[in-house]
Structures are given as C-alpha cells and as structure tokens.
Amino acid sequence: MVSDNEFQIPVIKFSTDSKDLDRGTEGWHNLCKRVREACENYGCFELVYDKMPIQSRAETFSGIRQLFDLPLDIKKKNVSPKPNSGYLGQIAAVPLYESFGIDDAFNYDSLKSFSELMWPNDHDLFLPAVTVMLKSLDGLNHLIGTMILDGFGLGEKMESIMKCEPLLRLMKYQAPPSGEYMNGLVPHTDMGSYTLLCDDQVPGLEIETKDGQWIRLSPSPNSFIFFVGDLLMAWSNGRMRSARHRVMMSGDKDRYSLAIFGAPVDGSIIKAPKELIDEEHPQVFKEFDYLDFVKFRNSEEGRATDSEMQMFVFAGI
Numbered sequence: 491m492v493s494d495n496e497f498q499i500p501v502i503k504f505s506t507d508s509k510d511l512d513r514g515t516e517g518w519h520n521l522c523k524r525v526r527e528a529c530e531n532y533g534c535f536e537l538v539y540d541k542m543p544i545q546s547r548a549e550t551f552s553g554i555r556q557l558f559d560l561p562l563d564i565k566k567k568n569v570s571p572k573p574n575s576g577y578l579g580q581i582a583a584v585p586l587y588e589s590f591g592i593d594d595a596f597n598y599d600s601l602k603s604f605s606e607l608m609w610p611n612d613h614d615l616f617l618p619a620v621t622v623m624l625k626s627l628d629g630l631n632h633l634i635g636t637m638i639l640d641g642f643g644l645g646e647k648m649e650s651i652m653k654c655e656p657l658l659r660l661m662k663y664q665a666p667p668s669g670e671y672m673n674g675l676v677p678h679t680d681m682g683s684y685t686l687l688c689d690d691q692v693p694g695l696e697i698e699t700k701d702g703q704w705i706r707l708s709p710s711p712n713s714f715i716f717f718v719g720d721l722l723m724a725w726s727n728g729r730m731r732s733a734r735h736r737v738m739m740s741g742d743k744d745r746y747s748l749a750i751f752g753a754p755v756d757g758s759i760i761k762a763p764k765e766l767i768d769e770e771h772p773q774v775f776k777e778f779d780y781l782d783f784v785k786f787r788n789s790e791e792g793r794a795t796d797s798e799m800q801m802f803v804f805a806g807i
C-alpha cells in the first residue's frame with residue numbers, strides 16, 4: 491500500500507545564501523548532524539539545492555527526452571564493459587524502463603563522446619546543459635561527502651568511502667496503460683556508496699519505511715534525493731541504512747530521471763573505521779574488496795538474494 495501524506499523523509503536545505511555551507515561554522519555542524527541522522531534513520535533525504543541553475547536542469551531534461559526518442563539501433567550503440575551501465579531496455583520484468591549509463595561522468599570528454607555517439611551531427615541540445623548540471627553535481631557530491639564524514643567526526647579521512655567514480659544514469663519510465671498502477675523498477679537498495687537523483691516532476695519514486703510502508707516521494711523542482719547505498723552502510727558499520735526503493739508508474743505521463751551513482755575506484759577495500767566500532771556498535775560486516783562484492787551480486791547466489799540482503803549475506807559477521 492502507498493501513502494502520500496502521513497510520512498515524509500527529511501527535507502534538508504543546502505542554502506547558498508547562508509553561512510551553513512561554510513565548513514566549520516555552527517550552521518555547517520547542524521547540517522552535518524541532520525544529514526547523518528537522516529542517513530541513519532531513513533537511508534535517504536530530500537536535498538533542496540538552490541545553486542543548481544534551474545534552466546540547465548530544464549534543458550538537460552529536454553535533451554534527455556530527445557535522447558530516448560532516438561532510434562533503438564542508435565541507443566544500443568551506448569555500450570559499456572561495466573554491469574548496469576551502457577543502454578538498457580526491453581527488459582521483460584520492467585517493460586516500462588529504459589536507461590543509459592555513462593561512466594566517468596564528471597569528465598567532460600566522457601560526456602562529449604557519449605553525446606557525439608548519439609548525435610554525430612548535432613549534440614548542442616544535450617551537451618552544454620548536461621555539462622553545467624554535472625559540474626554543479628560534482629560540487630554537491632563533494633559537499634555531501636564532506637558532510638557525512640564530518641557528521642561522524644571523520645572529516646580528515648577523505649581518502650575513504652566517499653572517493654568515488656561517478657556513473658551517470660539517465661532513465662525513462664513509459665506511462666502505463668490507462669488506469670494501471672504498474673511496476674517501473676523493482677524494489678531494491680543501491681549497491682554503490684550513494685545515489686543522488688532528480689526527476690522531471692512526474693512522480694513514481696517510492697521508498698519503504700522501516701515498518702514496511704511504501705511512500706511516494708514528491709521532490710520540489712530544485713530538489714535531489716540522496717540515497718545511502720550498500721557500501722556506505724557497510725563502511726558506517728551499519729549505522730546508516732540503505733533504503734529500499736522502487737518506481738511505480740500511474741497516470742498518462744512518461745517519467746524521466748537522472749542519477750549519479752558513486753562507486754569506489756576498483757581495488758578499494760571497504761572497511762568500517764575503528765572510530766565507528768565500539769561496545770554499543772560491534773562490527774557488523776567484515777572488510778572486503780569492492781570488486782568482490784560486485785562479483786557476488788552477479789553470481790548465482792547473489793542474484794537469488796534480495797538486494798537489501800545481499801550485503802548481509804556477502805559480508806555480514
């Protein structure tokens with residue numbers, strides 16, 4: 491069952507016209523505390539960010555619409571050796587879903603090659619807007635990373651979990667047949683460190699509360715949803731939880747969304763810092779190589795395990 495009103499995830503404003511974003515100020519410490527509490531209690535929060543030019547967000551979504559309108563043979567040219575990247579679509583379990591994954595997305599050359607591959611003659615509609623948006627997201631990513639670490643008093647450990655390679659994913663969910671409430675993306679937790687997601691104001695994203703209720707989110711036009719991923723949960727010794735979410739489609743509009751998935755660089759070892767392990771919080775997960783977790787997820791055992799349980803089965807003590 492879905493409820494719209496009774497429950498809200500925390501809404502946290504990152505306002506650029508206050509001193510709150512200056513590291514070390516009282517406002518900064520309050521924000522870090524709220525971010526940490528949201529990640530611990532909900533596994534996600536709505537982040538209101540006034541620094542992202544609203545115009546480049548609108549232009550990016552208009553480019554994304556045109557991207558999904560391209561012929562299938564062009565869309566399929568977006569291939570990647572990485573799992574869940576490249577072009578995905580026509581999947582029997584989620585027939586409304588299509589997506590493009592673009593690796594190394596904070597790198598202009600990588601966005602440019604993608605754009606040239608999709609529009610060999612004219613990519614002006616997509617590239618300039620998405621470049622501005624991604625530049626702003628890069629800054630925002632860094633800010634949240636610092637906040638999470640400062641929230642635990644570990645701000646000097648920047649080399650740790652938040653040092654990520656970003657995957658950009660652009661998604662489309664087709665409107666379902668008239669009158670239906672239909673699965674757009676199956677319930678899951680995100681496997682990376684974290685996810686930062688925004689949409690074009692067509693609802694569909696739902697999160698599961700601790701007591702098993704599904705809540706439909708309605709983020710504001712300049713909001714992002716931040717999700718704790720499985721790796722951040724493991725790194726934080728289970729103090730932060732990765733929230734289960736899904737997309738359910740209803741109504742007559744297609745939904746478009748854009749997300750940055752932070753995953754650690756290959757070869758990273760995921761290990762809770764000793765400061766997060768004590769008598770009250772005994773060690774929950776053993777340390778592991780991030781790529782071994784990726785392998786597990788793609789193994790027969792991993793695929794047979796519900797996504798929110800995978801980390802516990804793979805690394806639980």
Ligand SMILES: O=C(O)CCC(=O)C(=O)O
Nearest residue numbers: 661675680695735737747
């Ligand atoms: O498109 C959305 O709103 C959700 C996407 C998502 O959860 C994912 O790709 O992991």
Ligand SMILES: [Fe+2]
Nearest residue numbers: 678679680735
């Ligand atoms: Fe997700």
